[in-house]
Amino acid sequence: MSFFARFAQNRGALIGLIILLLIIVMAILAPLLFPESPWRMVQRPFLPPLSQEGFLLGTDTMGRNVAAGLMHGAWVSLLIGLVSTSVALLIGVPLGAIAGYYGGLVDDFLMRFTEFFQTIPNFALAIVLVAIMQPSITSIVLAIALVSWPPVARLVRAEFMSLRHREYVEAARLVGQTNSTIILRQILPNTLSPIIVLASLMVATAILLESALSFLGLGDPNVMSWGYMIGAARTVIRQAWWLSFFPGVAILLTVLALNLVGEGLDDALNPKLSRER
């Protein structure tokens, strides 16, 4: 069975993929449909949804178009989710690979280091990091990456430990391949599928983290994000439910879609392991 056929067998994963594609389309179309900055005040404030042509989702406390904010926010969420996950992989994969491949003291030290990061409450750490570095896309990405790499390191380490004494690795060693070649060319390619599955779930968590940070007022002040929209509407929830309702649905759908896709990838990449449902 082909990769996609196995993926598509999981109906939830297919739905997730469709939602995710729609959100990506939203992000791409944002600058075309709403070329103006989503921060611009375009109508009178507190316009309810469907009450005026061209303002499908109404306007916010400052008369900004909610639909425009929602579409521009899609771009920010996806970007931060993807970039911070990549940075987390760049930290976690090498650490895990070295710990698992060499073992011994190196492993002990690296694992204590990983445990240290796992003990610290991760959202509190992210808040502190962003607050000290000052909110910006860069600081948010760094903070999210710094709190989310430990599971990657642990996963990669476990994979390396189980693979490092396989015959093909011994053979590579015998023909004189260097450690770095064995790590990068022999073992790493065989650990990719669990890493990909974990990464897809990490993007979802990163999007949740970003939205929570910007909800607390730690978003980049120059970009419109879903979390910021909800945070700004928090105090007017009694007057204007739609301001926090729609961005929340957007976050929920994106995170849900990524989780479903992650499960589908797991089924498709590890066909033997996937459980009966």
Added chain:
Amino acid sequence: MVYARLILMRLLKAVIVLLLIVIFNFFLIQMAPGDPAAILAGEAGAADQEFINQLRERFGLDQPMYVQLWRYVSGIVMLDFGYSYRLGVPVFDLIMDRLPATLLLTGTAFVLSLVLGIVAGSMAAARVKKPSGSLIMALALVFYATPLFWVALMSVLVFSVYLGWLPAYGLYTVGAGYTGFALVLDIAQHLILPATTLALFFMAIYTRMTRTSMLDAAQQDFVKTARAKGLKPSVIQRRHILRNALLPIITLAGLQAGQMVGGAILTETVFAWPGIGRLMFEALQQRDYNLLLGIFFFSAALVIVFNIFTDLVYRLADPRIKGAS
């Protein structure tokens, strides 16, 4: 005594971790924007250089880095977290003042999520291939994917704004002057929304975990034996499968403690719950870095204590694990 040595080892490890966090905190404070002396001077309403220098001397900010680090670390060992720049009150007092509310909220949410999660998860495991089982898992996935702060806001909207059933803000009704049992009842009413909101996310995790764990346990030989003996499926489900499936859940519960802190920050912010999470939000808004880092350290300490506690419970629950950490 194996336990005594074990606890001692865990405590030693905890002390090392906390010490590292303190050092980490110290360097973060150094990186924080703004000169603390200038901020303090500004608060006092005077900003001339003379006064700033005086303050710098008084707080030891003119000393070399390692002296300052030593002072900071030894201060924290004596439970001296310094002063909140904005409020002028010792950070430790502020945290202690807010801690009971947080413990009440997270404790309630923890028990609630664990009980509901285990019930829902075992129901899902017993109905693996039925639509009702899939429905439970779908709901768990939705709760898992929903941002906590949004659930909090929406529950305020529904249960307090539209239906008017429950109070939306605070720990108790201000100015009502309740005492005794009436006060307990009042606090309980205020607790329902925040605790349920916070519990939903964790309930989703425990539901998924319980189901997986029970399906794994159901494959074991002793379950086949029990079935061959002719025991009722419901008895096997409860006494044989669930009991064995609970162990990994205890471990997981310990690991979730850190997440619980993050959830508390968001929930307390929305519900104006006067705990350390809300305090953290206030510190954030006022850019009160010393207070912020004090709370950060404190929350890490709480998580570590909770981890040691679950570790001990795990060992008590599973006598097969002895000593080896």
